[in-house]
Amino acid sequence: MNVIVNGQDQSVADHLHVDALLAHMGQAELGGIAVAINDVVVPKGQWKKHLINDGDKVLIIKASQGG
Numbered sequence: 001m002n003v004i005v006n007g008q009d010q011s012v013a014d015h016l017h018v019d020a021l022l023a024h025m026g027q028a029e030l031g032g033i034a035v036a037i038n039d040v041v042v043p044k045g046q047w048k049k050h051l052i053n054d055g056d057k058v059l060i061i062k063a064s065q066g067g
Helices: 018-024
Strands: 002-005 008-011 033-037 040-042 057-062
Touching: 018 033
Parallel strands: 002 057
Antiparallel strands: 002 008, 033 040, 033 057
């Protein structure tokens, strides 16, 4: 299926959960990440349960320090 991740088209496996998408993108082991799908934040506790659908717009945000 096709999804848009941070503005870029991505081809990913069907029936993919948020945590599996993060692993596919190399983001699984990083801390300080927030995920929104179609402009709705998905709580981290739901990442293993929340299915991504074909055409979804996924935003992965990495928190950073600085001033």
